[in-house]
Amino acid sequence: MAARLIDGKAAAEAVKVEVRSRLARLAEHDLVPGLAIVLVGEHPPSEIYVRKKLEACRKVGLRATLHRFPADVSQPTLHGKIAMLNADPAVHGVLVQLPLPPHLDTKATIDRVDPEKDVDGLHPLNIGRLQTGRPGFIPCTALGIMRLLQHYGVDVRGKNAVVLGRSAIVGRPTSWLLLRAHATVTTCHRHTDDTREHAARADILVSAVGKPHLVTADWVKPGAVVIDVGINRLHDGRVVGDCDFAALSERASMITPVPGGVGPMTVAMLLANCVLAAERAHRLHDGGAA
C-alpha cells in the first residue's frame, strides 16, 4: 500500500496561521517581533536559507534585518555585533547563520547570543533547558519534526524511534524531543555498528545524515513513519533527501517528501520561536512550553 504523504507545506501553513494570530495580539501592544540574522561570508546554501527566512518573516509581518560580514571578519568584530543586537530592545531574536568560516569559533560565537534571544536554540543554556524539560528555545528543525508528527496524529508514546544523525542542530534535539514525548529512542551516527539493523526496528524513523540514497527499503519496517530531513543536491541539480523515496513509499505508512517535507517546517518554527521570544520579552506569553 502506498504511504500517506506528509505535507510539510500544509503543516507549515497551519503554524503560520497561529503565528499571525499571535502577531495580531502583539500588535495590540504596539509590538512587532524583530529578528536579526548574522551572515558571514558567501556560502551559497546559507545565502538561500537566509533569503527564505527573510522572505518568510516579511510575509507574516515580522521585522527581519540582515547583518552581513565578509568571510575574513574577526572574532571580536562578530562578538561586538552580537553584543549590540543583544542590547537592542527592537531585536527579539538573534540568529547566526551556520556554518561559519573555519577561522571563527562557532561555539564561542553561539555562546555570545543572549539565551533569551537564541531563536535557533543552540546556546548551552537552551540545550540544558531542553534536556531538563524547562521552557527555552528549541532548534527549529527538531521542533518542526515534532509538529509534523503531531499534525498527522502520529502517537509517539511508547514507540521505537530511531534517529539517524546526532548533530547539535537536528539529530540530538530531535532525539531529546522524542524522548520527552515518551518514545524509546535510539540515536545512530557515523560510528554506529549496523545502523540498518537499528533502523529496521523503528516505528518512527528520522534520517538527518545528508547522504542521498542512504535509507533503502530494507532499512524500514513495514508501516513505519519516515521523516527525511536530508537535503542533498545531486550532480544533475535535483534535490533529494537521505531516503529512497519511491521504494519507501511502498513500505512506510507515512513519509515526508524532499523538498516539501521538513524544510518548510524549519522556517515556520523559526517564525514561531521569534514570536515566542517577543512574547516572553514583554511578558505576554501564556507560559506554555516552547
Ligand code: NAD
Ligand atoms: P551534520 O553533518 O552536522 O550531521 C550528520 C550526522 O550524520 C552526524 O551526526 C553523523 O555522525 C551522522 N552520520 C553520518 N553517516 C551516518 C550513517 N551512515 N548512519 C547514521 N548516521 C550517520 O548534518 P546536519 O546539519 O545534522 O544535517 C543533516 C542533513 O539534514 C543535511 O542533509 C542537511 O542539509 C539537512 N538539514 C535539513 C534541514 C531542513 O530544514 N530540512 C535543516 C537542517 C539540516
